[in-house]
Amino acid sequence: MLFLRRAATATLFLYGLAPSVYASVVAKRATCTPASAGNSGVDDVPAIEAAFKSCGNGGIIVIPAGKTYAIRSTVDFTGCVNCEFQVEGTLKMSEDLNFWNGQRATFLISGITGLKMTSVTGGGLIDGNGVPYWIKFAADSSYARPTLVYITGSKSVTISNLRFKNPANVFHSVTGGSTNIVYSNLRLDATATDTATPKNTDGFDIGSSTYVTVRDTTIKNQANFFYLTLIRFDAHTLLQDDCVVLKPGSNYAYATNITCSGSHGLSVGSLGKGQGSQDTVTNGWFGPATMIDSAKAVGIKLYEGGSTHGVATVSNVTWSDIKVQNCDYAAQIQSCYGAADTSNCIASTHSITGVKFINFSGTTSSKYNPTVANLNCPKSGTCDLTMTNFNVNAYSGTRKILCSNVDSALGVTCNGAASG
Numbered sequence: 001m002l003f004l005r006r007a008a009t010a011t012l013f014l015y016g017l018a019p020s021v022y023a024s025v026v027a028k029r030a031t032c033t034p035a036s037a038g039n040s041g042v043d044d045v046p047a048i049e050a051a052f053k054s055c056g057n058g059g060i061i062v063i064p065a066g067k068t069y070a071i072r073s074t075v076d077f078t079g080c081v082n083c084e085f086q087v088e089g090t091l092k093m094s095e096d097l098n099f100w101n102g103q104r105a106t107f108l109i110s111g112i113t114g115l116k117m118t119s120v121t122g123g124g125l126i127d128g129n130g131v132p133y134w135i136k137f138a139a140d141s142s143y144a145r146p147t148l149v150y151i152t153g154s155k156s157v158t159i160s161n162l163r164f165k166n167p168a169n170v171f172h173s174v175t176g177g178s179t180n181i182v183y184s185n186l187r188l189d190a191t192a193t194d195t196a197t198p199k200n201t202d203g204f205d206i207g208s209s210t211y212v213t214v215r216d217t218t219i220k221n222q223a224n225f226f227y228l229t230l231i232r233f234d235a236h237t238l239l240q241d242d243c244v245v246l247k248p249g250s251n252y253a254y255a256t257n258i259t260c261s262g263s264h265g266l267s268v269g270s271l272g273k274g275q276g277s278q279d280t281v282t283n284g285w286f287g288p289a290t291m292i293d294s295a296k297a298v299g300i301k302l303y304e305g306g307s308t309h310g311v312a313t314v315s316n317v318t319w320s321d322i323k324v325q326n327c328d329y330a331a332q333i334q335s336c337y338g339a340a341d342t343s344n345c346i347a348s349t350h351s352i353t354g355v356k357f358i359n360f361s362g363t364t365s366s367k368y369n370p371t372v373a374n375l376n377c378p379k380s381g382t383c384d385l386t387m388t389n390f391n392v393n394a395y396s397g398t399r400k401i402l403c404s405n406v407d408s409a410l411g412v413t414c415n416g417a418a419s420g
């Protein structure tokens with residue numbers, strides 16, 4: 001009895017106190033819930049943008065659970081300053097091939113300071129409705145598909161606890177000198193149908209930026225294996241595209257605790273494409289990561305040299321704690337990308353310094369068996385590359401590591417000349 005009374009008092013005390021504490025903390029944040037027409041033919045974007053304008057300054061914009069909002073035009077986050085975009089329902093891009101052709105993004109985060117895009121329940125879904133766009137692009141490669149979420153010139157943006165599926169093109173892109181961008185606890189999946197396989201559905205393209213983090217995230221690109229087997233396509237090459245890729249201007253990018261299936265891997269590149277270009281990727285970190293069914297688990301892609309291309313610099317990039325499952329290569333460096341004849345390309349003066357492959361394990365696929373790594377460094381450039389605890393086995397037999405033009409002590413025995 002005494003115990004019960006005490007418990008009741010304690011409960012009353014808590015309940016009595018809680019609302020005022022709650023109110024004093026939360027009341028400052030305005031909340032807007034944009035209305036959805038509930039009709040895939042009616043654009044819900046004007047209502048969402050109006051919510052950013054009225055509640056965006058420090059407030060919360062809520063997409064409630066159980067509702068699907070029709071995204072028939074680009075969602076522009078203008079008006080958001082330290083705002084929260086809480087997605088519990090579904091945001092679905094429309095099937096409108098005419099409208100979306102040439103649009104840069106479905107969700108455009110441009111010049112924003114302070115955005116938290118999240119799902120509290122974990123049920124929020126951003127659906128890129130990609131199938132009609134993959135089919136269109138396969139028939140007409142000039143068709144320009146939007147990136148699903150494009151961040152440019154922004155800072156302090158976090159995107160967390162959400163699911164993204166079937167983008168028309170790349171899932172996430174960050175560039176324009178953005179800084180302090182964190183992607184965490186995301187699930188990305190692009191799934192084939194009987195008639196369409198995802199194309200260029202990179203997980204994360206990290207361009208000109210500092211301090212971009214991708215963590216605790218899974219990325220799946222799935223092909224239609226039945227169809228692929230029938231027409232004898234090379235499944236791993238077709239599965240598109242990079243899982244996380246550092247592009248020109250990326251500095252201090254971290255990708256950690258990533259699981260990736262069916263991709264072109266955790267990559268740097270392509271760099272050095274444009275005439276006179278001076279692309280740089282510096283201070284990157286990848287790992288731990290599990291890489292499954294990828295064309296390569298990790299790698300660097302550089303254009304061949306010559307007057308029509310530029311000079312690339314890759315400096316201080318580490319891949320550490322990488323588990324390889326059925327990937328064609330565990331590691332690959334290409335220095336002849338874009339060449340008509342990759343076995344005899346124009347020598348480049350690209351610089352690779354402080355690149356480390358540390359603590360790799362697992363087994364490669366049968367494709368290049370028994371070669372597990374093909375490291376073709378720039379012929380007239382610099383290549384300071386080290387491999388430590390590189391314990392990847394071949395599909396069968398004694399593994400081979402091919403390498404060319406490495407200037408440093410590689411740390412493993414090189415078993416022949418590299419290519420590509």
Ligand SMILES: *[C@@H]1O[C@H](CO)[C@@H](O)[C@H](O)[C@H]1NC(C)=O
Pocket residue numbers: 185215216217218257
């Ligand atoms: C790694 O990420 C997964 C989600 O993909 C998460 O469940 C797990 O807790 C993370 N592990 C660590 C050590 O943070």
Ligand SMILES: *[C@@H]1O[C@H](CO)[C@@H](O)[C@H](O)[C@H]1NC(C)=O
Pocket residue numbers: 252253282283284285316317
């Ligand atoms: C190398 O890059 C890593 C990962 O971004 C970073 O933590 C480290 O400080 C960099 N080292 C130097 C010497 O800048």
Ligand SMILES: *[C@@H]1O[C@H](CO)[C@@H](O)[C@H](O)[C@H]1NC(C)=O
Pocket residue numbers: 320321358359389
């Ligand atoms: C590599 O693995 C060893 C144990 O196998 C561990 O001691 C070391 O810290 C790891 N290095 C990195 C950079 O993860």
